[in-house]
Amino acid sequence: MSSQSPLLDHLLELRNRLLRSVVVVGLVFAVAAVFADELYHLLAAPMLASLPQGASMIATDVATPFFTPFKLAFVVSIAIAVPYLLWQLWAFIAPGLYRKEKRLVVPLLASSTLLFYAGAAFAYFVVLPLALNFFASAAPAGVTVATDIASYLDFVLTIFMAFGIAFETPVAIILLCWTGVTNVTSLRKKRPYIIVGAFVVGMLLTPPDVISQTLLAIPMWLLFELGLVIAGLYSTESKTEQHQD
DSSP, X not given: OTTTHHHHHHHHHHHHHHHHHHHHHHHHHHHHHHTHHXXXXXXXXXXXXXXXXXXXXXXXXXXXXXXXXXXXXXXXHHHHHHHHHHHHHHHHHGGGSOHHHHHHHHHHHHHHHHHHHHHHXXXXXXXXXXXXXXXXXXXXXXXXXXXXXXXXXXXXXHXXXXXXXXXXXXXXXXXXXXXXXXXXXXXXXXXXXXXXXXXXXHHHHSOSSHHHHHHHHHHHHHHHHHHHHHHHHHHHHHHHHHHHO
């Protein structure tokens, strides 16, 4: 029975932290739901700006005008609660980490959150206006552009997710070097392939226009270089500590 007690304690702690996370997300959602329509109007601003004069977005389903803003409010609630969710994750795994690992994990959690936010912000302020203007101008003659609000939300969330994940490149580089999967020298030799891969990822994750693909590929390349610099500094620091020990 004593051998099972630590496992039971961990499961209880995990349950409690999950419940706290759910409660926090629920509380944030309760506030965000009040401003659901305003949030959707803010999200739709790039689309509305790209539509021809007199055109508007549409709802092709009966319940879409009601449920779509609340879906956005729920996604926004999770995004706002991410720092707290990561803190709960950190509090759960921290006791099992060594001091050296703790020194690395905390900055990685913080930087991964900020980078994801930065990727979503970059997509909203830079990529979406350019991509939506391209799509609106590419409509054949006689075709009226009238985007469904639910389809637009799914499209934007996909773009946000793609750019948010792409901006995590430095974190991925650091983790790969930290775990010994690869090293900075090897990655530098593979730089040409990484650049080509960035453009391939940009082609797969963005709308089919060169502007959006380039706007994703170039930041990924620059973030790859940033990851190499940080991973190189960390490797140098680790070697120095080992030498001192």
